[in-house]
Amino acid sequence: xxxxxxxxxxxxxxxxxxxxxxxxxxxxxxxxxxxxxxxxxxxxxxxxxxxxxxxxxxxxxxxxxxxxxxxxxxxxxxxxxxxxxxxxxxxxxxxxxxxxxxxxxxxxxxxxxxxxxxxxxxxxxxxxxxxxxxxxxxxxxxxxxxxxxxxxxxxxxxxxxxxxxxxxxxxxxxxxxxxxxxxxxxxxxxxxxxxxxxxxxxxxxxxxxxxxxxxxxxxxxxxxxxxxxxxxxxxxxxxxxxxxxxxxxxxxxxxxxxxxxxxxxxxxxxxxxxxxxxxxxxxxxxxxxxxxxxxxxxxxxxxxxxxxxxxxxxxxxxxxxxxxxxxxxxxxxxxxxx
Amino acid sequence: xxxxxxxxxxxxxxxxxxxxxxxxxxxxxxxxxxxxxxxxxxxxxxxxxxxxxxxxxxxxxxxxxxxxxxxxxxxxxxxxxxxxxxxxxxxxxxxxxxxxxxxxxxxxxxxxxxxxxxxxxxxxxxxxxxxxxxxxxxxxxxxxxxxxxxxxxxxxxxxxxxxxxxxxxxxxxxxxxxxxxxxxxxxxxxxxxxxxxxxxxxxxxxxxxxxxxxxxxxxxxxxxxxxxxxxxxxxx
Numbered sequence: 001x002x003x004x005x006x007x008x009x010x011x012x013x014x015x016x017x018x019x020x021x022x023x024x025x026x027x028x029x030x031x032x033x034x035x036x037x038x039x040x041x042x043x044x045x046x047x048x049x050x051x052x053x054x055x056x057x058x059x060x061x062x063x064x065x066x067x068x069x070x071x072x073x074x075x076x077x078x079x080x081x082x083x084x085x086x087x088x089x090x091x092x093x094x095x096x097x098x099x100x101x102x103x104x105x106x107x108x109x110x111x112x113x114x115x116x117x118x119x120x121x122x123x124x125x126x127x128x129x130x131x132x133x134x135x136x137x138x139x140x141x142x143x144x145x146x147x148x149x150x151x152x153x154x155x156x157x158x159x160x161x162x163x164x165x166x167x168x169x170x171x172x173x174x175x176x177x178x179x180x181x182x183x184x185x186x187x188x189x190x191x192x193x194x195x196x197x198x199x200x201x202x203x204x205x206x207x208x209x210x211x212x213x214x215x216x217x218x219x220x221x222x223x224x225x226x227x228x229x230x231x232x233x234x235x236x237x238x239x240x241x242x243x244x245x246x247x248x249x250x251x252x253x254x255x256x257x258x259x260x261x262x263x264x265x266x267x268x269x270x271x272x273x274x275x276x277x278x279x280x281x282x283x284x285x286x287x288x289x290x291x292x293x294x295x296x297x298x299x300x301x302x303x304x305x306x307x308x309x310x311x312x313x314x315x316x317x318x319x320x321x322x323x324x325x326x327x328x329x330x331x332x333x334x335x336x337x338x
Numbered sequence: 339x340x341x342x343x344x345x346x347x348x349x350x351x352x353x354x355x356x357x358x359x360x361x362x363x364x365x366x367x368x369x370x371x372x373x374x375x376x377x378x379x380x381x382x383x384x385x386x387x388x389x390x391x392x393x394x395x396x397x398x399x400x401x402x403x404x405x406x407x408x409x410x411x412x413x414x415x416x417x418x419x420x421x422x423x424x425x426x427x428x429x430x431x432x433x434x435x436x437x438x439x440x441x442x443x444x445x446x447x448x449x450x451x452x453x454x455x456x457x458x459x460x461x462x463x464x465x466x467x468x469x470x471x472x473x474x475x476x477x478x479x480x481x482x483x484x485x486x487x488x489x490x491x492x493x494x495x496x497x498x499x500x501x502x503x504x505x506x507x508x509x510x511x512x513x514x515x516x517x518x519x520x521x522x523x524x525x526x527x528x529x530x531x532x533x534x535x536x537x538x539x540x541x542x543x544x545x546x547x548x549x550x551x552x553x554x555x556x557x558x559x560x561x562x563x564x565x566x567x568x569x570x571x572x573x574x
Contacts, residue, residue, distance in 0.1 A: 205445045206434065206491045259492055296434035298447030298490030299396040300503035303382070303559070306390035310559035312502035 053189045053223045054133055055279030059145035063133045069123065083109040083119040085129055087136055088156050131157075136188050150192040152222055157188065191223045194283030195275040198228050202271045202291035207264070209291045212257040213273040225253045225275045229282075232260055235268035235290050245272070245285075265295040365538040367573040370409040370422070370461075372543075374569025378403035378428050380451070380551075380561045387557075396435075396447060401428035403451075405567065409459055417462040422478065424455040434490055445491045451561065452485040453551075455511065466539075472522045474541065478513035484551050484561045507551050507561045515545025517571060539573040 069085070085107040107129050109119040136155040137144060144150045195218040203210045209232070215225040231245040251258050251273070263269060270288035277283075297305065304310075377400035383391040405426030413419040427450070434445035457480035465471035487504035490496040496503040520540045521528035531537045544566060551561040 203444045208492055210444070261492060294442065294445075295437050296442060296445045296447075296490065297437075297498075298434050298445075298488060298496045298503075299392060299432065299449050300447075300488040300496045300501075301490070301498045302390075302396055302435060303388075303392040304498050304501065306392050307387050308385060308392065308559065309387065309557035310501075310505070312505045 053191060053277075053279045054137060055190070055277075055281050056145060056148075056192050057280045058133050058190075059137055059142065061133070064130055069127050069129065083107075083123070085109075086158050087131075088158055090154050091156050133188070137190055144190050144192065148192050150190055152220075153190040155188045155190065189222050189279075191220075191277070191279045192281060194281040195220065195225045195277045197284045197286040198225075198273050198275050200271060200273050200286045200289050202269075202289045204291045204293050205259070206296040207293050208259050208261045209263060209269060209271065209293055210257050210259045211251075211271045211273070213251050213275075213286075215253055215275050218275065218277070220277065223277045223279050223281075226278050227252055228273045228275045230258050230260065230271065230273050231285070232263075232269050232271045235270050263293045265293045268292045365532060367418075367538040368411050370407075370411070370420070370571055370573045372405075372407040372409070372424070372569055372571040374405050374407070374543075374567045376403050376405075376547075376565055376567035377401070378451075378563055378565050380449075380559075380563050382560055384562075385552075385557070385560045393449075396432045397430045397449065398432070399430070400565075401430045401449075401451070403428040403453070403565070403567070405453070405569075407455075407457075409457075416464050417460055419460050420458075422455075422457045422459050422480075424453075424457070426453045426455075427451070428453075447488065447490045447496070449488050450486065453482055453549075453561075454484070455482045456480050457511075457513070459513075461517070466519050470522065472519035474517040474519065476513075476515050476517060476543075476545075478515075478545075480511065482509045482511045482549050482551050483507070484509070486559065486561060505559070507559065508553050509549055509551030509562065510554070511547055511549035511551070513545050513547045515543055515567075517541035517543035535574075537572045537574045541571045541573070542569075543571055544568045 069083075109117075109122065136157075144153055195215070197217070198213040198215045199217065200214075201212045203212070211230050211232075213228040213230070215228060218225045227250045229250050230248045232248055233243040233245050236242040248260050249258055253275075260269075260271070268290050269292070270290050272286045272288040274285045275283045300310075300312075379400040380393065382393040403426050405424050407422055407424035409420050409422035411418045411420040429448055429450040431446050431448045433441040433443050434447045436442050457478040459476060459478040461474055461476040463474040466474050483506055485504075485506045487494070488496050489503075518541060520542055528540065531540065547563065547565055547567060549561075549563050551563065552558065
């Protein structure tokens with residue numbers, strides 16, 4: 001005779017790791033079939049929901065996270081209901097005793113009347129529960145860590161009340177249970193596939209080549225490209241040795257281009273890029289494109305070539321002050337530009 | 339031309355009636371602030387000994403010079419006599435030249451200037467102050483120091499065979515201009531302008547500058563110019 005009984009839950013996660021700090025969660029509007037009781041149970045939790053992406057490097061790094069929960073109950077009718085927090089693959093399915101493969105119980109907070117450790121007492125103020133990112137990855141035994149082709153495997157962090165029947169308290173996870181299903185859940189995605197190679201163009205300058213990389217081939221929204229690394233080498237000559245690639249620097253996703261400097265005019269160079277996604281996976285190198293820096297003359301070069309007498313510099317003792325001031329300004333500007 | 343003359347006549351006829359409400363004669367003003375724009379084309383190509391026209395070949399047009407000027411009136415009886423200081427900025431970009439004489443849009447080159455001027459000035463605004471004549475002729479003369487630098491590609495300052503493309507040029511200049519007293523068009527607004535923020539008069543002006551800015555005739559980059567400037571000035 002279970003009738004509607006709604007549970008609301010949400011968790012806010014905090015972590016010292018910046019890449020994981022975004023892991024903030026909300027569980028809300030959790031509905032559970034209940035008895036004839038019209039009482040509403042409620043857990044008041046954070047409403048933010050941010051997903052996180054993990055990669056193979058997280059298999060070895062034990063990054064600790066902290067979930068914060070609060071809870072309140074407007075009635076004591078259901079004082080025997082425990083609060084559970086658990087991991088599950090894909091989505092928050094019913095929590096059964098050792099049931100769904102991959103489920104891992106993270107916390108079981110009892111509701112023993114008079115016990116200062118019951119969830120009603122604790123839930124009045126924010127409570128932390130910690131876990132490791134590895135615990136999610138290892139739900140299925142860690143097979144994903146050795147699989148280079150995992151594409152957006154989703155894990156869920158779930159919360160809810162373990163419920164037998166009205167008035168039937170369960171102190172263990174055994175029994176005929178009802179489990180809450182959060183409408184919005186924490187999802188942690190594991191991805192071991194690198195993003196596709198970006199498309200690259202190279203525009204020659206004077207001792208420079210400007211490399212532009214385009215990552216629009218990556219269509220992932222859960223695990224997008226965050227940066228593209230720029231490599232260059234002298235273009236191999238037929239029959240000659242092949243220089244190793246030199247890593248020049250990175251271009252942030254959607255940030256356009258990078259100017260590679262210090263090149264020799266007239267020498268052909270190859271340029272290529274690879275992309276790294278949010279999970280830390282690096283994709284294949286793009287096909288190299290070639291460009292040859294060209295010797296150019298600017299205005300001053302043309303002026304001198306046509307017989308100009310100017311040799312630069314501050315032109316007189318009186319002019320020294322403003323000239324030096326300007327020089328200092330330009331040097332500061334140049335340092336900032338670097 | 340006929341239309342211009344008619345507009346000018348209408349303006350002059352309307353001014354006295356508008357000025358009937360204007361009581362600016364006794365408004366104290368000790369400072370003048372100007373904001374102005376104008377085409378600036380340095381006479382670089384006129385340097386003696388040049389075999390070509392490097393400025394025209396590289397940039398082919400005028401820069402847009404932006405300047406701010408502050409003047410202090412020191413004497414006010416028949417007109418106003420004072421001193422002023424101005425600072426400006428202009429830049430011009432063009433494509434660099436390849437070794438075969440062509441141009442490449444992949445490498446840009448630029449010339450940038452910062453003219454600093456110290457000027458004495460005289461504004462004949464006696465007519466505007468006492469008779470409501472909205473036109474104020476003025477002259478300025480003084481020293482100019484123009485800092486300049488040229489860039490190419492990623493280099494803020496270009497170097498050619500060890501020569502640094504940056505420096506400064508001293509010179510002298512004279513300015514001739516006419517300002518139009520905007521207050522006559524909206525006397526009430528002008529009065530509010532004064533009572534609210536203390537600006538006594540607002541002018542629209544245009545002037546002609548002749549600057550001999552080549553280290554007083556020495557060899558080198560010639561940043562002399564003959565150019566017009568237009569702007570707004572506020573007396574307070």
